[in-house]
Amino acid sequence: MNIVVCIKQVPDVPSIHMDRERMTVIREGVESVINPLDYVALQAALNLRAQEGGSVTALTMGPPQSEAALREALAFGADKAVLLSDPLFAGADTLATSHVLARALSIMTPQADVVLCGMQTIDSDTGHVGPQIAEELDMPQVCGVTEIHVEKETLLVKRLNDGIIDTLRVMLPALLTVRSGLAVVGNLALGSLERAFSEADLVRWGSKELALNEDEVGLRGSATKVWALRPPPPRQNGEIVTGSPQELVRRLIRKLETLSIVDEDDGDSG
Ligand SMILES: Cc1cc2nc3c(=O)[nH]c(=O)nc-3n(C[C@H](O)[C@H](O)[C@H](O)COP(=O)(O)OP(=O)(O)OC[C@H]3O[C@@H](n4cnc5c(N)ncnc54)[C@H](O)[C@@H]3O)c2cc1C
Known part of the structure; x- marks a missing residue:
């Protein structure tokens, strides 16, 4: 079973501060971490690989420094990592982000049987990216998954929805977004530490490799524009x-x- 885990590098929330004059997040000097639910997705992928065999690939779109998140995923035990980075990708909204990730998934070999995403991030927190990738690739999707069981060519998954646990059977390939209860995140795998520094296991793709033009990525490819940014009025x-x-x-x-x-x-x- 080939599993791709979408990982986003996010600012470490306790150290985020707002620039009140410019109304932007101050990113300088802020430590970046892997989005917490993406650790859960990665651990779930490693558990599935232990059970079913196959491979785990970590995939991220971000600036060059998000390579650190992929190296950490390799240290956790991922077999391969793919960094999607290009100055043209800057300013992407969730639709343009999903478009780039979907294109990468469509050209990967072997193709993913399962794509795992976090249910949401701790910074932008939209929960859009997983469902939008699935829509673009015309894949079945289940959001908010808390259990995964492999049954022949299908997955039997449980998801928590409005306080109710649904059990669903989903055909492969499929995309799942995960909740925190799905897996207990383990420690770094000592045997994988060396791989985290190897060049062979990390692939870099830009707009050229993905055959994407500037109108479909980054700010130009975004369907939403930020009109104003301000903190909510004090309570x-x-x-x-x-x-x-x-x-x-x-x-x-x-x-x-x-x-x-x-x-x-x-x-x-x-
Ligand atoms: C007009 C506009 C301009 C923007 N400009 C910028 C900008 O210049 N720089 C910037 O950093 N952000 C920018 N953003 C925010 C950016 O669009 C989001 O950070 C990004 O699309 C992910 O959305 P999210 O964090 O809500 O993800 P969610 O949908 O909440 O994420 C769910 C899951 O999807 C996966 N995922 C999400 N993002 C990625 C990723 N990049 N790579 C791999 N997997 C991922 C992860 O598994 C994650 O757990 C902009 C947004 C808008 C609307």
Whole structure:
């Protein structure tokens, strides 16, 4: 079974600060880490390989420094890593990101039987990328997976959806986005540390290798534009009212009327 794990390098959230004047995230000096759910996806892929054989490939699109995330994935036990990096990819929204990842998946040999993604990231947090890759490749997809069992040419998966656990059978190739309960992330594999530094196991592809033109990638290939960026207004302080239950109800209704949440007439009909 050939498994590709999509990995995103994200800023380490506790060390993120906003530039309040420019309304941007200050990235300088911020340590980058693998998105936490992508560790879970990687561990799940390693578990599947241990059970079924095959290979695990880590795939990322990002600036050159995201190579560090792939090297870490190799150290964890991935067989191969693919870095998709090109100045043309800068400014990509989720659609343009998914397009590049989907193109890479479509030209990989051997082709992936299973593509694993995190359900969402800790920085942009849209949860778009996995489903958009699956749509572009016309693959079945299941989001929020908490268990995977291989059964002949299919997967039997459980997903948590609105507090309900669904069990679904999915044909291969398929894309799954994973939740934290799927696997317990282990430690670095000592035997793989050396591979993490080998050049042979890391492939670099840019727009040329992927046969993508500048109108379909990066800012130009993005369907969304950031119009404004500002922190949400600070939360108003709450008001604590005291008094008898009758008094509290009267004051609450008066307050709701002042805020035009209920009409003065509303009380008459009841
Ligand atoms: C107009 C616009 C411009 C933007 N410009 C930039 C920019 O210049 N620089 C920048 O860093 N971001 C930029 N972004 C944000 C960027 O689009 C997102 O970071 C990216 O698409 C991933 O979205 P997400 O973090 O919400 O992923 P989600 O959909 O929440 O991620 C789910 C899973 O998909 C996979 N995944 C997500 N991203 C990648 C990836 N890159 N490689 C491999 N797997 C991945 C992972 O498995 C991840 O767990 C921009 C966004 C917009 C709307």
